[in-house]
Amino acid sequence: MMPYLGAIAALAVLVLLLYNSLVAKRNAVENAFATIDVYLKKRYDLIPGLVAVVKGYAQHESATLAKVAELRTRALAGGLTSEVRVGLDNELSAGLTRLLATAEAYPELKANEHFGQLQRALCEIEEQLAAARRAFNAGVTEYNTAIEVFPTNLLAGPLGFLRRTWLATPPAEQGPVNVGGLLGQ
């Protein structure tokens, strides 16, 4: 009798450990996604300042300015699904890149100190966002692997651990980056 009890206890401990490891990996993915949110919020905070500075020098870019401001408002409104949110942020990235590139056509804007600071801050946030996306994707890879390999796959299905999808690189970031152009160097 005792050996059976021992085996059952060992099995229960194993199941517990595997379940806990799956939960830890799922939480790591959620945490990484939340980190992306933090940096997106930081980026939203910079947009009004950027729009105000650019508006002062580049009146002809009103369409881009309006688009960026509208995307920010929609993103901040909340109640969006992850997919819509990701799509919106990708659009915002492209809009911001266009906005920063307008400085090339407006020497006075390029020389503005506040604009330079905003460029640097945005550049840093973009890099932090990229890092957060990479951390999220690494977490997703680890989580997806865990729910597909034996023996954790035996638990994952019945307990509702579903596959997560990776974040794709925003189209605006897929082409070659002209850093010099962005920073007016």
Place this chain on the structure above:
Amino acid sequence: MPAFAPRFGSKPAGGVRDFDDFCRTALGPQLAELERRRRVVLVFIVLAGGCALASAAFFALAPSGPLHGIHRLLPLTLLGTVVLGVVGWWKQSGYRRDFKQEIMPEIVRFVSPGVVYSADDGVRQSTFVAGAIFPRGIDRYSAEDRVAGQIGKTPFEFSEVHAEYKTESSNDEGKRSTEWHTIFRGLYFVADFNKDFRTHTVVLPDRLERFGFLGRALQKMNTSRGQLVSLEDPEFERAFVVYGDDQVEARYILTPALMQRMLALRSKVKGPVFFAFSGSAVHVAIRSRQDHFEPTIWRSIRNPQRLAECCADLRLLIGMVEDLDLNTRIWTKV
């Protein structure tokens, strides 16, 4: 030079002829004088060695009882060994000191004007400890041959470092003995990093990656260094293992471009290379048993190869600022 010592590029990255010309023209008179002194040191070493051999022979062949005949020269040869040895050692120290004070600063200035060399200074122990690449407690620390300066916007310093810990044991008779063990010996480089960060990230040579998932499981168990950070670049993952306090910040520091640069640097160095990102600085430790900036007594100081090796090592280390692209300051840190 020991066979296992890693070489940091056998030739300077460029301008070999320029460097040869520089040695011949700017350093010519000093090198000639040092070469003369090196030969004097060699004479003393040979004479002291001869006296030591003669002493050994007299001692081995001496009949028991009082010394007589030629064996009466034994005290004289013993005295000669000691006196010639001490004078030779003293002259060698002077030769070494003058090489470091007269030649090394000039070579450093040739490699990078504005960069300063100091023979007796080194990277401070507190800086070495702050990098936390080698977390073991240090009982003895020495550093020499400090090179420091600023390339573009990036201040940097490096030096040879030797950090050790000791173990004490006692035998059956209660006699205590102390043994010294090396924690790190080699070149230690520190530079201001081009981004601000708050957490600590270390990048260590990966010895377990070849064991596949088992190796990774073992690496994950090593929680003393923080979280294991898995990166996307397979080549980088084969070469290094990364631990950090924060997954996102580790990736903010280790961009794909920086990972490639670190791999390129590793292939140049041809030895174990460790990185740490701490306190807004990058620390690079290159393990090596060689004294990189010491003159050897056994080869001519005017031998262009020896000085060229020294110059190549300096170029590689000073060039790390550019190799790691530390001067690109497009982020909020300026």
